Amino acid sequence: MALDSNAVIGVVGAGAMGAGIAQVAAQHGHRVVLADAFPEALSRARASHARAMSREVEKGRLDRGAADAVLERIGYVTGQTAVDLVALAACELVIEAVVERLDVKVNLFRTVESIVAPDSIIATNTSSLSVAAIGAACERAGRVIGIHFFNPAPVMPLVEIVPAITTRAITTESARALIDSWGKTTVVASDTPGFIVNRIARPFYGESLRMYEEGLADIATIDWAMRELGGFKMGPFELMDFIGNDVNYAVTSSVFEAMFYDPRYRPALTQRRMVEAGLLGRKSKRGYYDYRDGATAPEPMKDSVLGQQIVDRVQAMLINEAVDAVYLRVASPADIDLAMTKGVNYPKGLLALGDEIGPSEVLDRIVALQTEYGEDRYRPSVLLRRAVKQKRSLLA
Ligand SMILES: NC(=O)c1ccc[n+]([C@@H]2O[C@H](COP(=O)([O-])OP(=O)(O)OC[C@H]3O[C@@H](n4cnc5c(N)ncnc54)[C@H](O)[C@@H]3O)[C@@H](O)[C@H]2O)c1
Numbered sequence: 001m002a003l004d005s006n007a008v009i010g011v012v013g014a015g016a017m018g019a020g021i022a023q024v025a026a027q028h029g030h031r032v033v034l035a036d037a038f039p040e041a042l043s044r045a046r047a048s049h050a051r052a053m054s055r056e057v058e059k060g061r062l063d064r065g066a067a068d069a070v071l072e073r074i075g076y077v078t079g080q081t082a083v084d085l086v087a088l089a090a091c092e093l094v095i096e097a098v099v100e101r102l103d104v105k106v107n108l109f110r111t112v113e114s115i116v117a118p119d120s121i122i123a124t125n126t127s128s129l130s131v132a133a134i135g136a137a138c139e140r141a142g143r144v145i146g147i148h149f150f151n152p153a154p155v156m157p158l159v160e161i162v163p164a165i166t167t168r169a170i171t172t173e174s175a176r177a178l179i180d181s182w183g184k185t186t187v188v189a190s191d192t193p194g195f196i197v198n199r200i201a202r203p204f205y206g207e208s209l210r211m212y213e214e215g216l217a218d219i220a221t222i223d224w225a226m227r228e229l230g231g232f233k234m235g236p237f238e239l240m241d242f243i244g245n246d247v248n249y250a251v252t253s254s255v256f257e258a259m260f261y262d263p264r265y266r267p268a269l270t271q272r273r274m275v276e277a278g279l280l281g282r283k284s285k286r287g288y289y290d291y292r293d294g295a296t297a298p299e300p301m302k303d304s305v306l307g308q309q310i311v312d313r314v315q316a317m318l319i320n321e322a323v324d325a326v327y328l329r330v331a332s333p334a335d336i337d338l339a340m341t342k343g344v345n346y347p348k349g350l351l352a353l354g355d356e357i358g359p360s361e362v363l364d365r366i367v368a369l370q371t372e373y374g375e376d377r378y379r380p381s382v383l384l385r386r387a388v389k390q391k392r393s394l395l396a
Contacts, residue, residue, distance in 0.1 A: 003092055003121075003178040005029035010094035010116075012036070012085070012108060014076075017125055018097035019045035020153030023052055026073040027154075028182045033087045035077040037098075042076045049074060052154065081111065088115045093178065095147055097125040105129065106137040113138045121171055123147040127198060128254040131164035131191045142168035145175050148195055150343055158343035159184045164191045185342045187335035193258035196331050197343040198251055200350065202265055203317035205248060208236035208310075209268035217301065217310060219288050224300030225307035226314065231347035236314075237288040241281030245274045245288075263377045264321075315353065316365035320381055322350035323394055327383035333395045351394040359387045359394055 009025040011018045014036035022034040022045065036042050053067035062070070077087050088094055094112050098104055105124060112122055123145050124134050135144035146162025159179045163172045176186050189195040194202070208222050217225070223235020240248045252267040259265050274280070274287065281287030289297060322340070326333050337349025354362050363384050370378035387394055 003174050005181070007092040007178070008033065008090045010035065010088040010091035010112075012088075012094060012096050012112065013098035013125075014041045014045040015097065016151060017149060017153060018095075019048050020151070021095055021097060021125065021149055022074055023049055023070075023154050024149075024182055024184075026070045030073065031090075032074045033077055033091060034074055035079070035085055035088065037078070037080040039078045042078055046074075046076055080108070082114050085111065085115055088112060089117070091116055091120060093121045093123065093175070095123045095125055100126060100128060102129050102133060105134050109134055109137040109144070113140070119143065121145060121175055123175060125149055127195075128193065128251060128258070130258075131162050132166060135164045135166050141166035143171050145171050146189075146191065146195070147175055147179060148189075150197075156343070157183075157185045158197070158339060159186050160189045160195045160197065160339065160343075161186050162189050162191050162195055185338060187331055187339045189331045189335070189339075190329060192328070192330055194251070194255045196325065196336055196339040199255060199330065200318065200321045200325055200336065200340060201344055202252060202255060203321055204232075204314060205236050205240055205252065205271075206265070206268065207314045207317045209270050211310060211313065212237075213268060213270055217306060218298065220298040220300040221303070221306065222310055224302060225310040229304070229307045230311040230315065233345050233347075240271075241287035241289055241291075243281070244283055245271060245280050249275050263375065264379075266377070312365060313369070315357070316362050316369070317378075319350050319354035319357070319362050319394070320366050320384060323354065323384045323387070324381035326351070326394075327381050337395065349395075354394040359384060359392075363388050 005028060007030060009030045010033045011022040012035045014034050018034065022032045026032045034045060049071055053071055056062040057064050057067050075087060077085065079085060094116060096105060096108055098108060109122060118140065121143050124131060125148060126146060127148065131146040135141035138144050145167050148160040148162055150156035150158055161172060161176045179186050187196060193199060211217055211222060212219055219237040223237050226232045226235045249267060249271045256265040256267055278284055279286045282291055285291045322336055325336055333351050337351050340346040340350055363380055366378055366380040
């Protein structure tokens, strides 16, 4: 079923993500029903929409009339029962963005399915739960899909479209076409832990934490190396402080568990201790760095030999992870490279970077780590070995 701008869009959960998604849909001409169990969440969402539209007017991107029209297209609904949410009956697509708990999402999907038309699509914005498990709550699981936006949804261009094994092809096509029409860059990911971005990005944090834990370098030096020599916008420790160490630890732990405790995804004890100590990052004014007034930032060592060693190691682990995601058909090579540049602003797609460095050099680095440490964490992807043997591009 093709969805056009006449389709009414439902969004359930008006927190950071839901409010942003509702705004994007309304800015693209849709009438939107935004629902939340709590009236305070809706008041905050309404205020954030008003602020966002005023900013658009100030920046000259919209005139006042058009900005008001966007705001008028959003209806705010409080409640969580089928009676409260009856306004969703008009929606051809409902996107769920409530708390990250399977029991809550399953209950909500049952309720939403009892309200909407039989051919409406019901999507989840989950970051870490299985779309199949959520879809199983519905009688028509074929219309359930993951539509994974990044935070903040109005700004971040990437959206991962995640069909479950039970999702019908027409649901995937319609969802992707609609989100493309909102000016987003869509990639299709398989329903596997972390989808594309949250899976492949793990070594950016994990390998940096490992080097810090073994005393190879301090956090300021690792961040400096990844920024200045690696070309990343932020170093791993500054980025973890920005995301929140609690959030980052939760994502890592959930991917680790969902991957049946594969050591490649094991969280670091350092992360856990940071969370236990309440050193959550910018939001608690202390994390790997001190953000309190008057605090001074630690100086990096700026040793280019050490810096390059750090960058080489993290890059090799990231490329190996990206190649393994191709091998396990998490997504196409092109979508994997697109996802890492558009979802987490990497300076270059990891497969393209691997080709540039040379697959055999990447393999040598991983094998050297595996030999030195003797850990399964450093096992090279079979596809990397094959690419080297067959002298093939990693993007092929
Ligand atoms: N924050 C991120 O960076 C991010 C990025 C991508 C995806 N996600 C995913 O998006 C979802 C929402 O995340 P968030 O950061 O916006 O959370 P949030 O805590 O800011 O918002 C969740 C909202 O859901 C509401 N809610 C809870 N239970 C409800 C129910 N039964 N019915 C209706 N409303 C209910 C809460 O009142 C709250 O307003 C989660 O699945 C999360 O994993 C988050």
